[in-house]
Amino acid sequence: MVDADQTFVIVGGGLAGAKAAETLRAEGFNGRVILIGDERDHPYERPPLSKGYLIGKDERDGVFVHEAAWYAQNDIELHLGQAVTTVDRTARTVRLGDGTTIRYDRLLLATGSEPRRLDIPGTGLAGVHHLRRLAHADRLRHVLAALGRDNGHLVIAGAGWIGLEVAAAARGYGAEVTVVESAPTPLHQVLGPELGQLFADLHAEHGVRFHFGGRLTEIVGQDGMVLAVRTDDGEEHPAHAVLAAIGAAPRTALAESAGLALVDRAHGGGIAVDESLRTSDPEIFAAGDVAAAHHPLLHTRLRVEHWANALNGGPAAARAMLGRPVSYDRVPYFFSDQYDLGMEYSGWAPPGSYDQVVLRGDVGKRQFIAFWLKDRRVLAGMNVNVWDVTESIQRLIRSGAPVDPDALADPSVPLDGLT
Numbered sequence: 001m002v003d004a005d006q007t008f009v010i011v012g013g014g015l016a017g018a019k020a021a022e023t024l025r026a027e028g029f030n031g032r033v034i035l036i037g038d039e040r041d042h043p044y045e046r047p048p049l050s051k052g053y054l055i056g057k058d059e060r061d062g063v064f065v066h067e068a069a070w071y072a073q074n075d076i077e078l079h080l081g082q083a084v085t086t087v088d089r090t091a092r093t094v095r096l097g098d099g100t101t102i103r104y105d106r107l108l109l110a111t112g113s114e115p116r117r118l119d120i121p122g123t124g125l126a127g128v129h130h131l132r133r134l135a136h137a138d139r140l141r142h143v144l145a146a147l148g149r150d151n152g153h154l155v156i157a158g159a160g161w162i163g164l165e166v167a168a169a170a171r172g173y174g175a176e177v178t179v180v181e182s183a184p185t186p187l188h189q190v191l192g193p194e195l196g197q198l199f200a201d202l203h204a205e206h207g208v209r210f211h212f213g214g215r216l217t218e219i220v221g222q223d224g225m226v227l228a229v230r231t232d233d234g235e236e237h238p239a240h241a242v243l244a245a246i247g248a249a250p251r252t253a254l255a256e257s258a259g260l261a262l263v264d265r266a267h268g269g270g271i272a273v274d275e276s277l278r279t280s281d282p283e284i285f286a287a288g289d290v291a292a293a294h295h296p297l298l299h300t301r302l303r304v305e306h307w308a309n310a311l312n313g314g315p316a317a318a319r320a321m322l323g324r325p326v327s328y329d330r331v332p333y334f335f336s337d338q339y340d341l342g343m344e345y346s347g348w349a350p351p352g353s354y355d356q357v358v359l360r361g362d363v364g365k366r367q368f369i370a371f372w373l374k375d376r377r378v379l380a381g382m383n384v385n386v387w388d389v390t391e392s393i394q395r396l397i398r399s400g401a402p403v404d405p406d407a408l409a410d411p412s413v414p415l416d417g418l419t
Contacts, residue, residue, distance in 0.1 A: 006031040008321055009094055009102060011084045011254065012110030013037015015045050015307065016288030018065040019314035020108055020321075025074045027322055033076050034102060036094070040081040041134050042068050047307050049137035050165040051337050055172050056141065063134065087258040089281055106283050106321045109255055109271060110314060113248035113289040113305055118157060122219025127226035127241045131162055132248065140166070143241050148173030152240040155179075155229045157216050159186035161336055163245035164199060168338040171206050178209045178237045180216055180229070189350070194357045195370055195382070199338070202366070206339055211235060216242075248305055250290045260284065263292040263301060270303040276326040277317040285321055287313035297329040297398065298348055306334035331394045341366055344390050347380025347397045354379055358408045361386060369393070376402040392416050 008024060010017045013035060021035050037043065044063040052058030071078050079096065086095045093103050115130040117123065129140055147154055147170065154170050156163045159181035170177045183189070185196030186203070200210060214231035219242055221227050229239050250270040252262055261272040261280035270292030277285050277293060288310040292303040312330050320326040335344045349372035356376075361368030369389060372380040377400055381393035392415035396403065399419045407413045 004030040006105040007103060008033050008106050008108070009104035010035045010108045010110060011094065012108075012112055012288065012290075013039055013041075013043045013078075013080065014110060014112050014288060014310060015043065015065055016110040016112075016310040016314035016317075017108070018043035019311060020110065020287065020318040021071075021076050022066070022074075023315040023318035024322070025076070027319060027324075029322060031105075034079065034104075035071070035076055036079040036082055036084055036096065036102075038081065038083040039133060039135075042066070042071070042078075042080070044134055045307065046132075047335075049134065050131060050162050050169070054131075054137055054141055054144070054166065055169045056145075060134075060138075084254060087254060087284075089258055089284070092283065104283075106285070108314075108317050108321060109279070109284065109286040109290060110288045110310075110317075111251040111254060111290050113250045115244060116247045116249055118216060118219075118244045118246065120216055120218055122221055122226070122229075123244075125219055125221040125226050126224050127221075127239075128219060129241060129243045131166060131243065131245065140243070144170045144173045144175055147175035147240060150240075151176065153178065153238045154241050154243065155216075155237055155239040156243045156245055158245035158247070159183070159188075159199075159210070160190075160245060160247065161187070161334070163243070164203065164338055165336060166243055166245065167203055167208050168206070171203075171208060171339075177207070178211060178239075179203070180211045180214055180231060180237070182213065182215050184212050186210075190345075191370075191382070192351055192354075192357070192372075198363070198366070198384075202338065202341055211237065248289070250292075250303065252290060255279070255286070255290070258284075263303070267301070268292055268303040272301070275328055276320040277313065277328055278320060285317045287317040291317075293328055295329060296327050297331070302332070302348065304332050306332065308333040331397050333390070333394075341385060343382055343384045345380065345382040346390055346393045347372070347378070349374075349380035356405065358405050360409050360411055371396075371408055373403075373405065373408075376405065378403060378408075389415060395419050 043065045048063045083097045153176040156179045186199040218230040255271045271286040289305045295302045316328045354372040356373040358371040367385045369383045378396040
């Protein structure tokens with residue numbers, strides 16, 4: 001039971017935190033809502049940082065979750081540019097970097113994730129970049145434009161979603177691009193070898209060079225500037241800028257210091273939460289990238305680092321904070337845009353979890369749907385340049401019913417008829 005005398009504090013000024021604050025007000029909570037973010041910008045969405053904003057298609061103002069005036073209009077107290085240094089669970093307080101102490105009745109941790117760093121010589125050189133925050137995208141956008149003008153070289157460490165989207169953006173500006181990836185194909189841990197080669201071919205057609213099976217061992221510079229990179233198999237590639245795109249780590253330091261239960265890094269890391277996004281402390285919740293939730297549909301603990309999880313997880317946590325029954329069972333979803341290829345992926349099918357990949361449509365024209373199956377049950381689906389099928393794919397996943405792989409592969413058979 002909540003009332004107007006209560007204070008709900010949200011730590012994390014990203015999409016999950018902003019949508020949680022919005023939901024609290026929409027659901028009728030009249031108490032204090034305090035949103036604390038360690039960036040000076042108002043809460044924003046991250047997909048444009050490697051997509052529309054980075055390529056110069058979208059304006060900077062379009063990334064923000066709400067207009068700046070919205071927070072005051074909805075009586076959301078903002079503390080921007082402030083890091084929370086400690087959580088005192090006994091006193092139910094959070095302490096900010098400037099010494100301010102704020103008491104809470106319920107607390108939401110939406111601290112997100114941070115880019116993993118390259119642990120090699122040369123990372124302190126000018127021209128070494130990461131992409132996570134709006135300030136990173138501001139800087140990288142100018143760098144890519146300059147590389148394009150000057151026929152400069154960008155080396156990207158990692159062929160995951162961020163690495164590939166930045167590669168596409170860089171080629172759009174005219175920069176030379178080399179991607180160094182230790183796996184044999186791009187997106188190997190997500191799509192497996194069956195579909196990873198599709199993205200290798202796509203980027204190669206647009207002039208991207210790949211170096212598979214290698215890792216960066218050194219960034220070589222002169223006068224503080226990047227000149228080249230070296231790999232563990234003895235190769236050297238020219239570089240005027242380097243992007244580290246080797247994944248992200250959940251920002252769990254605050255939760256760890258507060259003694260909350262965490263998930264081991266070998267199992268994805270993050271703050272352990274139940275299906276209502278409640279942590280091991282009943283008055284503290286977690287949402288977004290940092291939350292490793294027990295998933296009632298998939299019957300496993302899952303941490304998802306994608307936009308849709310922040311968009312939907314923040315509101316789910318807010319409702320749980322209000323005492324509403326919550327079972328957060330959204331099918332994981334993400335999307336990507338690279339050159340003229342647009343795709344959406346629903347579900348969860350890590351390497352080793354599936355026994356068959358079924359393709360529907362024309363792979364050669366890059367207009368198809370891929371399905372990952374286990375015992376004839378759909379675990380995940382990816383639609384490439386095929387639209388308005390996400391709901392149907394997610395229904396197949398939710399049903400858990402066995403399907404005929406031949407019918408699944410046949411475009412003349414409606415997907416909804418397979419459930």
